[in-house]
Amino acid sequence: MLEIISGTAVKKLDTDFIAEKGITSHRLMENAAQAFCDWFESNYHRNDKVGIFCGPGNNGGDGLAIGRLLWRKGYDVIVFLLGEEGKVSADCRLNRELLPDKLPAISMSADDIAHMEFDLDVVIDAILGVGVNRPLGGDFLGMITKLNALTHVSRVAVDIPTGVPSDECLEGDAFKADITVSFQYPKFSLMFPEHAGYVGILHVVSIGIGNKFMRQFSQNKFYLQLKDVVSRHLNFSRFAHKGDFGRVLLVGGSYGSIGAIRMCAEASLRTGSGLAACLVPTCGVQVLQVGLPEVQVISSNSDRSLSLAYPKEGLDRYDAAGIGPGMGTTADAKEFLLDFIKTFKGPKVLDADAINILAQDKEMQEYLGEEDVLTPHVKEFERLVGGCQNHKQRLAKAREYSRQYGCVLVLKGAHTCISFPDGTQYFNSSGNKHMATGGAGDVLTGMITSFLGQGYGVKNAVLCGVYQHGLAGEIASEDKRRGTIASDIIKAIPKSYLALDVD
Numbered sequence: 161m162l163e164i165i166s167g168t169a170v171k172k173l174d175t176d177f178i179a180e181k182g183i184t185s186h187r188l189m190e191n192a193a194q195a196f197c198d199w200f201e202s203n204y205h206r207n208d209k210v211g212i213f214c215g216p217g218n219n220g221g222d223g224l225a226i227g228r229l230l231w232r233k234g235y236d237v238i239v240f241l242l243g244e245e246g247k248v249s250a251d252c253r254l255n256r257e258l259l260p261d262k263l264p265a266i267s268m269s270a271d272d273i274a275h276m277e278f279d280l281d282v283v284i285d286a287i288l289g290v291g292v293n294r295p296l297g298g299d300f301l302g303m304i305t306k307l308n309a310l311t312h313v314s315r316v317a318v319d320i321p322t323g324v325p326s327d328e329c330l331e332g333d334a335f336k337a338d339i340t341v342s343f344q345y346p347k348f349s350l351m352f353p354e355h356a357g358y359v360g361i362l363h364v365v366s367i368g369i370g371n372k373f374m375r376q377f378s379q380n381k382f383y384l385q386l387k388d389v390v391s392r393h394l395n396f397s398r399f400a401h402k403g404d405f406g407r408v409l410l411v412g413g414s415y416g417s418i419g420a421i422r423m424c425a426e427a428s429l430r431t432g433s434g435l436a437a438c439l440v441p442t443c444g445v446q447v448l449q450v451g452l453p454e455v456q457v458i459s460s461n462s463d464r465s466l467s468l469a470y471p472k473e474g475l476d477r478y479d480a481a482g483i484g485p486g487m488g489t490t491a492d493a494k495e496f497l498l499d500f501i502k503t504f505k506g507p508k509v510l511d512a513d514a515i516n517i518l519a520q521d522k523e524m525q526e527y528l529g530e531e532d533v534l535t536p537h538v539k540e541f542e543r544l545v546g547g548c549q550n551h552k553q554r555l556a557k558a559r560e561y562s563r564q565y566g567c568v569l570v571l572k573g574a575h576t577c578i579s580f581p582d583g584t585q586y587f588n589s590s591g592n593k594h595m596a597t598g599g600a601g602d603v604l605t606g607m608i609t610s611f612l613g614q615g616y617g618v619k620n621a622v623l624c625g626v627y628q629h630g631l632a633g634e635i636a637s638e639d640k641r642r643g644t645i646a647s648d649i650i651k652a653i654p655k656s657y658l659a660l661d662v663d
């Protein structure tokens with residue numbers, strides 16, 4: 161699993177790696193440039209006019225090497241050099257010297273920055289990388305402001321957009337990339353929603369540094385990718401019966417919000433549960449029986465909202481439960497939830513209104529255990545722990561919450577962050593903006609509950625659930641874009657198994 165290390169460790173990582181491999185730092189920079197160009201070639205045409213803006217450090221060195229390699233491939237490249245001559249790093253200088261004579265290269269004076277007009281199709285930002293140590297000012301800020309104002313260009317950042325600090329929230333301005341191609345691992349701050357407008361689409365390209373080197377700088381933060389989840393899936397025998405695939409109970413719904421629990425149950429079935437049952441108020445019984453004939457429906461013996469009148473016998477038949485979608489936060493629902501979490505002994509996922517109730521009645525949190533999973537979105541999370549100044553603080557609070565209550569916390573959003581009680585955090589790489597639609601969270605609850613019911617350990621259930629939910633969203637939105645709805649994500653779950661080659 162790919163480690164997300166601090167940007168300040170990159171120099172040491174670099175030194176250790178080249179010392180052990182017996183290569184030069186120039187070679188490593190060449191690898192990085194090559195990895196970038198391989199990606200670039202499959203995305204841009206040779207007749208695109210490419211401007212590469214290169215700063216004085218190693219990020220600038222990368223840009224110069226990229227310029228040389230693309231020029232050799234026949235791209236129409238022009239290189240712009242920024243920064244004082246005396247402050248240029250050794251590898252950046254070497255790459256300046258290696259620029260072919262015929263490759264146009266322009267040293268940018270303050271006057272050039274103010275007045276030069278650019279006629280480009282692609283802008284590559286290699287001005288500053290993880291070495292940024294203060295807000296942008298002076299010529300660099302002038303250059304970035306000018307590049308951000310260009311229209312009809314594709315903006316690509318090398319490693320990290322210039323000005324965005326690798327581990328902190330941005331102060332001031334930064335390069336606004338459409339695409340960021342990050343080397344080896346995604347920098348921590350690229351996970352922050354505050355930086356979405358600067359990072360654009362994120363690609364991570366390997367430059368060949370093995371995990372062995374990364375591990376010594378571990379911060380217990382990981383980037384969850386497709387290859388990490390395939391081996392976490394259980395295999396079922398040819399003789400498996402429906403009990404092996406697990407019995408799950410989905411609990412929630414209230415008058416006007418029965419659809420939420422229906423989607424949750426359907427997602428469980430599409431994820432593979434052998435049997436799904438819904439515990440809902442009476443008003444939901446008929447809706448579910450007609451709408452989703454595959455589920456068994458248990459009435460809570462109360463009309464519009466779940467209440468203490470629900471049947472308690474037989475709960476131990478279920479291997480896992482998902483609680484909260486559409487449940488409401490009435491006094492009856494609160495009493496119900498407290499009773500249910502005391503009574504149900506299996507692993508459970510608490511979502512939506514179950515979290516809102518926990519936030520109002522903090523004592524209930526004491527009943528959470530290591531097989532329990534909370535799946536709040538940002539607002540629900542802040543109801544639990546109070547307001548946060550920024551995402552960095554939110555992530556720190558998520559880690560702390562999971563440690564304190566001994567449960568798994570899934571903080572939903574782009575790059576959903578999964579915190580485990582041992583302090584590890586996993587950042588998801590799948591999914592896209594088209595999943596920001598009502599009901600997508602109910603689908604996730606159904607999927608994680610399903611994996612728990614299928615007998616996955618809580619860690620694998622959550623990692624597989626979160627990744628595969630994002631993958632199903634990507635598949636669903638391929639031909640629907642912003643027209644994607646939660647039911648489309650459910651329909652795409654079977655296809656996500658095909659994409660993973662899991663049967």
Ligand SMILES: NC(=O)C1=CN([C@@H]2O[C@H](COP(=O)(O)OP(=O)(O)OC[C@H]3O[C@@H](n4cnc5c(N)ncnc54)[C@H](O)[C@@H]3O)[C@@H](O)[C@H]2O)[C@@H](O)CC1
Nearest residue numbers: 174189192217218219288289290291292293294295296319
């Ligand atoms: N081990 C790795 O991961 C590798 C890193 N490489 C590249 O190296 C980059 C890091 O290089 P460096 O450490 O040289 O850092 P940078 O290239 O980010 O720049 C550092 C320079 O910028 C100055 N600076 C910092 N903040 C400034 C500001 N706000 N305004 C003006 N100047 C500022 C610093 O004083 C220093 O001179 C990475 O982002 C990546 O692109 C690659 O060459 C491949 C190997």
Ligand SMILES: [K+]
Nearest residue numbers: 285288320322
């Ligand atoms: K950059």
